Amino acid sequence: MSLKEDNFSDWYLDIVEKAGLSDKRYPIKGMNVWTPYGWKIMRQIDGYIREEFDATDHDEVCFPLLIPETEFAKEKDHIKGFDSEVYWVTHAGLDELDVRLVVRPTSETAMYPMFSLWVRSHQDLPLKTYQIVNTFRYETKQTRPFIRVREIHFFESHTCHVSEEDAQCQIEEDIQILERIAKKICLPYTLLIRTEWDKFPGAHYTVGIDTSMPNGRTLQMGSIHHYRTNFSVPYNITYEDENGEHQYVHQTTFGMSERLVGALIGVHGDDQGLVMPPGIAPFQVVIIPILKKDNEATVMGACKGIAEILSKHGIRTKLDDRDDRPGSKFFDWEIKGVPLRLEIGGRDIENEVVSFSRRDTGEKGTIAVANLVDGINLLLDDISENMLARANEVQKSRIQDVESMDALPEDKILRLGWCGCEECGHKFEDSTGFKILGTPYHPEKYSGKCIVCGKPVDRPAYAAHTM
Numbered sequence: 001m002s003l004k005e006d007n008f009s010d011w012y013l014d015i016v017e018k019a020g021l022s023d024k025r026y027p028i029k030g031m032n033v034w035t036p037y038g039w040k041i042m043r044q045i046d047g048y049i050r051e052e053f054d055a056t057d058h059d060e061v062c063f064p065l066l067i068p069e070t071e072f073a074k075e076k077d078h079i080k081g082f083d084s085e086v087y088w089v090t091h092a093g094l095d096e097l098d099v100r101l102v103v104r105p106t107s108e109t110a111m112y113p114m115f116s117l118w119v120r121s122h123q124d125l126p127l128k129t130y131q132i133v134n135t136f137r138y139e140t141k142q143t144r145p146f147i148r149v150r151e152i153h154f155f156e157s158h159t160c161h162v163s164e165e166d167a168q169c170q171i172e173e174d175i176q177i178l179e180r181i182a183k184k185i186c187l188p189y190t191l192l193i194r195t196e197w198d199k200f201p202g203a204h205y206t207v208g209i210d211t212s213m214p215n216g217r218t219l220q221m222g223s224i225h226h227y228r229t230n231f232s233v234p235y236n237i238t239y240e241d242e243n244g245e246h247q248y249v250h251q252t253t254f255g256m257s258e259r260l261v262g263a264l265i266g267v268h269g270d271d272q273g274l275v276m277p278p279g280i281a282p283f284q285v286v287i288i289p290i291l292k293k294d295n296e297a298t299v300m301g302a303c304k305g306i307a308e309i310l311s312k313h314g315i316r317t318k319l320d321d322r323d324d325r326p327g328s329k330f331f332d333w334e335i336k337g338v339p340l341r342l343e344i345g346g347r348d349i350e351n352e353v354v355s356f357s358r359r360d361t362g363e364k365g366t367i368a369v370a371n372l373v374d375g376i377n378l379l380l381d382d383i384s385e386n387m388l389a390r391a392n393e394v395q396k397s398r399i400q401d402v403e404s405m406d407a408l409p410e411d412k413i414l415r416l417g418w419c420g421c422e423e424c425g426h427k428f429e430d431s432t433g434f435k436i437l438g439t440p441y442h443p444e445k446y447s448g449k450c451i452v453c454g455k456p457v458d459r460p461a462y463a464a465h466t467m
């Protein structure tokens, strides 16, 4: 296996292949096959996202994949932003279609014609929906599993509100949801308001959700958008207010994709393979029987019993009863990043303990069978905390304050002064090759000068090379 420090790209591809996450040999570039273990991970993440959205009164919907060109073209900036990267359906059977169909790159233009029928009065608001679907973008850059693909597994929430303020409250709720999702996956992130030239096509403003990868580049894991009435006007989504007047709704969206899988590989993985956060690990515990000729039945029976107890208590457990050497089983589950490995042999049974080994630290020890469930839960919580703390530490160490455009550290996230004007922004990006990620959504104390024009500024901007 390649080493993480030496060559991030090779290391990443090695993990994807050896942990059985996806198969890139499908005969369309950038459309990969989710293989069983990768899909199990995605389903864990999807499951948690459903839990979160359901608990915050969002309703799950599922819209058609195809969008008529006539609907797609209604919001001018939106079509301009997506024009070059959409797939078209031009034929049905032997007939050429009168109205071409877009394969959704995102679902605004599929949903909003329907929202205009669904929303009638202020009593229909807020309308809070989400869906988990695949979207399609014609990626021309080099593709990479989970990070840059042409068919993207994606969740998106779409909401409508009576006012700009209500929509703003929704964004605050989205950020709380994001915080819980990120904690579950032990991922550090930054919330940055994107520049005007980099915001989502059609948005009033966009908050980018970025994390940093081991090669020093940042990965955008998702985004949150405030649309104001930019879509409700062209799509005519209105409600009758208490005075009987028609008003346009204010809208928001929040979306994240399979890039979360890419992020967790990059942030947590090591030279032995994946390291899965317990919160979304398909298997939190793997049990390996240590068999001898004279105790096979006893040990296997004990392992089954323990697997049953753990499963009954909601701990996702795998008993590896394959006819193979323990050493080669250890190796397999290490690559797959299972947080906790239990080994049970004759001596463990005699002593009424199980032996454990942590994937995150390599620490080994024993847990008394009498205290099994609590002991395992404590360890899993500790693994989560340790993984998040470690990842936060690394992310923090990658941020560097800079005051001049000379000799910028190429593998860092830069914190700098930027006056906010487009001219200075473009000048900085063009002359350094860094991309301005934006300014903090949550204000940060700062005092400095625009790195280009020297004007005093009291909030920082962040810039980085991006994946």
Ligand code: ZN
Pocket: 418, 419, 420, 421, 424, 450, 451, 452, 453, 454, 455
């Ligand atoms: Zn400036």
